[in-house]
Amino acid sequence: MSRHLPEDERELVELAASCNDDAFSALMTRFQRLMAHIISRTTNDPEDRQDLRSEIIARLLTNRKKPLRDWRPTAPFAAYLGAIASRHCYSWSAQRGLIDAHPGRCLSANTSTVEPELLDHFTAESSVDTPVDALDRSERAELLRTAISQLPDDDRLILKLSFLDEYSGPTIADILGISHGAARQRIFRALRRLERILSETEPGYFE
Amino acid sequence: MALPECQAMTRFMESADDGPSSAQAAAIQAHVQNCELCQQQLQRFQLLARDLESTNGRGAVGAHLTEMDLAHYSALGARAADAHRIISHLSWCSECRHQLAQTVIALREYEALTVVPSQDDPDTWGAQLKRAFSTPARSVMAIAAALVFLLECGSFALALALLAGAAIGGVESVRTAVGVWPFVRAIDPFLRLAIAASLLAVAGIGLRKLAALLFARATHDER
Numbered sequence: 556m557s558r559h560l561p562e563d564e565r566e567l568v569e570l571a572a573s574c575n576d577d578a579f580s581a582l583m584t585r586f587q588r589l590m591a592h593i594i595s596r597t598t599n600d601p602e603d604r605q606d607l608r609s610e611i612i613a614r615l616l617t618n619r620k621k622p623l624r625d626w627r628p629t630a631p632f633a634a635y636l637g638a639i640a641s642r643h644c645y646s647w648s649a650q651r652g653l654i655d656a657h658p659g660r661c662l663s664a665n666t667s668t669v670e671p672e673l674l675d676h677f678t679a680e681s682s683v684d685t686p687v688d689a690l691d692r693s694e695r696a697e698l699l700r701t702a703i704s705q706l707p708d709d710d711r712l713i714l715k716l717s718f719l720d721e722y723s724g725p726t727i728a729d730i731l732g733i734s735h736g737a738a739r740q741r742i743f744r745a746l747r748r749l750e751r752i753l754s755e756t757e758p759g760y761f762e
Numbered sequence: 763m764a765l766p767e768c769q770a771m772t773r774f775m776e777s778a779d780d781g782p783s784s785a786q787a788a789a790i791q792a793h794v795q796n797c798e799l800c801q802q803q804l805q806r807f808q809l810l811a812r813d814l815e816s817t818n819g820r821g822a823v824g825a826h827l828t829e830m831d832l833a834h835y836s837a838l839g840a841r842a843a844d845a846h847r848i849i850s851h852l853s854w855c856s857e858c859r860h861q862l863a864q865t866v867i868a869l870r871e872y873e874a875l876t877v878v879p880s881q882d883d884p885d886t887w888g889a890q891l892k893r894a895f896s897t898p899a900r901s902v903m904a905i906a907a908a909l910v911f912l913l914e915c916g917s918f919a920l921a922l923a924l925l926a927g928a929a930i931g932g933v934e935s936v937r938t939a940v941g942v943w944p945f946v947r948a949i950d951p952f953l954r955l956a957i958a959a960s961l962l963a964v965a966g967i968g969l970r971k972l973a974a975l976l977f978a979r980a981t982h983d984e985r
Contacts, residue, residue: 596864631837638862641865644864645864708853709853712859715814726867740775740776746810747767754764754765755764761805761806
């Protein structure tokens with residue numbers, strides 16, 4: 556005889572975290588499509604997908620279901636499970652050397668609605684010859700690292716998402732939970748601050 | 763030396779929250795072509811962008827974010843508890859940044875894939891009827907119309923008058939019903955029968971709606 560299981564997410568997770576196998580199965584059924592979606596973003600191979608799914612479920616069961624007990628209802632369980640699954644998929648890809656140095660670049664190929672970025676006007680490869688060879692590359696890199704370390708955390712994060720990870724504007728906006736326009740403004744301001752820091756601490760950087 | 767700020771460009775960048783329109787983008791391009799200050803700024807930004815792409819600054823990363831941190835930030839952004847610590851870590855740790863980005867993108871894609879069309883589609887006549895009986899006054903009048911029709915064994919005119927009141931709703935319901943009464947009495951009996959029969963179905967919806975309202979109130983009081 557099957558027992559009635561709660562519809563409420565919190566109660567269901569708490570029940571699943573205890574010794575209730577039916578609740579755990581119900582929880583996995585409820586979120587199986589989300590897990591399948593995250594896994595499908597990692598690999599196309601059916602066997603690998605099945606392995607990943609089993610590994611993620613096994614991870615939830617480790618240490619007497621500690622990951623389930625660690626969940627707090629201050630965030631949706633879907634987001635928590637998404638983080639666990641994404642982290643596991645990341646480790647899986649890293650072990651196989653499949654991590655892209657520019658994760659945003661490969662994603663933008665899948666994103667059909669990448670808007671033309673205003674910032675492209677500022678950052679596109681330029682044919683203008685800039686006097687950048689006054690300092691050698693390693694010296695420039697060191698100066699830039701120092702300048703970046705002086706930026707506020709918000710600025711550093713958005714510059715890295717944009718230029719190092721190469722995510723598109725709309726994706727950055729999604730990641731930070733802000734509007735596309737706000738993301739664009741923040742990138743602009745962060746570049747301005749970085750430029751000021753470098754201009755003040757190393758006048759030769761732009762000359 | 764830091765370049766002075768071009769006020770026109772700052773205004774451009776701070777306007778249009780959803781990104782520039784094509785006309786604005788063209789205006790910005792035209793401005794940059796004519797503004798020496800912006801051209802110098804552009805050159806510096808291009809240089810920074812190029813250097814940034816090949817520079818992964820390292821700082822004190824510390825312990826990686828927990829999955830709960832990632833869940834909090836992906837769901838709440840800067841409103842997440844302890845957001846300052848999370849942002850600080852993310853600004854240095856490419857691994858956690860990557861994992862957060864993948865989590866957010868996957869959740870957004872998943873949400874987009876699983877969007878179910880609302881049952882209360884505003885274009886369907888059923889949804890419009892449900893909205894029409896969204897107030898208790900309308901429901902009461904519709905039910906009264908049904909009762910009159912059934913109990914008075916064919917007092918169609920009165921039923922129609924009450925239904926007209928139901929359609930208006932609020933305190934105007936009774937006045938409308940009284941006003942309509944002489945006109946509906948003049949309608950041909952067969953036509954009245956057809957109209958009343960179809961409107962009785964509408965009254966049924968009113969009855970259901972009122973029952974739902976009463977039930978909701980009762981359960982709310984229990985809590």
